[in-house]
Amino acid sequence: MESQFTHVHESPPPGAAPDWTCPQDWDAFTADEHAMWDRLFVRQSAMLPGRASEAFLRGIDVLRLEKPGIPDYRDLNARLMAATGWRVVAVPGLVPDATFFDHLANRRFPAGNFIRTPQQLDYLQEPDVFHDVFGHVPMLADPVxxxxxxxxxxxxxxxxxxxxxxxxxxxxxxxxxxxLIREGGGLRIYGAGIVSSYAESVFALESDSPNRIGFDLARVMRTDYRIDDFQQNYFVIDGLDQLLDVTVNTDFAPLYAANAALPPIPVADILPGDEVITRGTQDYALGKV
Structure with missing residues (x-):
């Protein structure tokens, strides 16, 4: 498959600051670009009740993302800052890892300052403003x-x-x-890559193909993943507190060393110690071979 990455720069492009941020310049978005946001928003938001986590759906309401058009960060950030102290910053495309981590560590979420074309409606390799803002930002309104x-x-x-x-x-x-998260007597979505994808929102919860495995930090950090298609594994947390607890209460240095001494776990493998919620058929992935 030919790469569709077009918003990749070796250094901050003209108009971007040393930390890769740039003005959103909301007024420069065209009517067609706003219409693309609206088309994507209507399609996704209609299918997510009963599929998306409560935290995600609350975030949509708290941030008032239902307003037409690409969100203006001046308004969005006022609501997000009031909720959790986070804010969204525009970036021209993918940013270096250290820059990305620094933004997150300082409660800034970098969002690509472009939106997909109609030809990319259902598949886009690089994160655009819809993936970043619709997919990620509602969860940032949840304190945990x-x-x-x-x-x-x-x-x-x-x-x-x-x-x-x-x-x-x-x-x-x-x-x-x-x-994925256990919630409401079943499984729900909280991951941005799923909630911003019409097809994967159905696949992740309803298909017999993927494995659904209980979350284990060390196991997850050894497990390879797909970047070009639906996932073959989904890991399920019991609650958002679980993520925060393992992150702040784990000494990662010895964990890195222990994992580095072991081989990566191939996509779709089931290990003897896994909590297997759904053992997938892998029919979807096998049909692509």
Missing amino acids: FADYMQAYGEGGLRSLKFDALKQLARLYWYTVEFG
Whole structure:
């Protein structure tokens, strides 16, 4: 598959600050770009009740994301700061790891300052403003998840000293991007990569194909993942407190070392000690081979 990454820069491009932030310049978005946001928002928000976590749905209401058009960060940040002390900052595209961690550690969430085209409606490799703001920001209105994200950023900065970036990336992927939570007598979505995807919102909860496994920190940090299609594993937390607890109460240095001495766990493998909630058929992935 040909890469669709177009918002990648080796250094901050013209108009961006040394920390890679740039003005949102909300007035520069076109009517077509606002219409794309509205099209995506209506489609996703209609299917998420009963699928998305309570924290995510509360965040939509608290932040008033139902207002038409791409959110103006001047208004959005006033509500987000009041809720949890976080704010959204615009960036021109993907930012370096250290910069990303620093923003999170200081309760700033970097959001790509562009939106997908109609041709990219259902699949986009790089995070746009819809993925970043609709997918991520509602969870940042939850105090517990907001603290987890700050702790993750602080831990990410420390991880750079231990050559453990890949392990931290897996934790982010399987929680912030593609996490599931036990809630309401079943499973719900809180990961941004799922809630911002119409097709994966159905697949993650309703398909027989993927494994759904109870969350275990060390196991997650060794597990490879898919970047080009639906996930073959989803990890399930019991509550948002679980994420925060393991992040702030774990000494990561010996965990990094122990994991580094072990091979990565291939996508779709089930281990003897796993809490298997759903053993998937993997039919979807096998059908792509």
